[in-house]
Amino acid sequence: SAVISQKPSRDICQRGTSLTIQCQVDSQVTMMFWYRQQPGQSLTLIATANQGSEATYESGFVIDKFPISRPNLTFSTLTVSNMSPEDSSIYLCSVTTGSGYTFGSGTRLTVV
Amino acid sequence: TQLLEQSPQFLSIQEGENLTVYCNSSSVFSSLQWYRQEPGEGPVLLVTVVTGGEVKKLKRLTFQFGDARKDSSLHITAAQPGDTGLYLCAGEGSNDYKLSFGAGTTVTVRA
Secondary structure, three states, X not given: OOOEXXXXXXXXXXXXXXXXXXXXXXXXXXXXXXXXEOOXXXXXXXXXXXXXXXOEEOOOOOOOOOOEEXXXXXXXXXXXXXXXXXXXXXXXXXXXOOOOEEEOOOEEEEEO | OOOEEEEOOEEEEEOOOOEEEEEEEOOOOXXXXXXXXXXXXXXXXXXXXXXOOOEEEEOOEEEEEOOOOOEEEEEEOOOOHHHOXXXXXXXXXXXXXXXXXXXXXXXXEEO
């Protein structure tokens, strides 16, 4: 299965600022997914990122708030823009390689 | 709205006891997956079940997929403290590879 390196692992940010989260995969993958996991809760899909096309966002998530880049088949970034305390959460990237889904270790974001 | 209803939400048992976690849905999925997540880490895939009625065993863990491919269960025999974690079920869509997660079951196994 693929190995994902996600960073930063955690950050504390001021409200109104932006944070960019990076995910690097050790193999080429077509689809990458970004999830949010609020404290004590399950995972909610934010968007699907395919190389060479715009990301597809789920209901309740918009590109202006969560812009995504996918410059090649091994890398993607998610930016959390104009942050507020409600954005405090764990953000995870994920890929599927046909033998299952692999997740990054997550970015724990705290907005103060 | 969660497509997958997972129960119970919390489970605390003594080492050596058995436990079962349930995952139910009104939707049919192409596959259903079970993950375990520890604090500070992403979910780790335990098993994928694809065929209705399928039963898979992974050491002390037994996974079942319902005949209609809408529900699943995870049974742990003789639980150990190392089994402590958040257990998540997730259904994979037939056409888009998206995963829909259940709310999760926090399992605590006391020594």
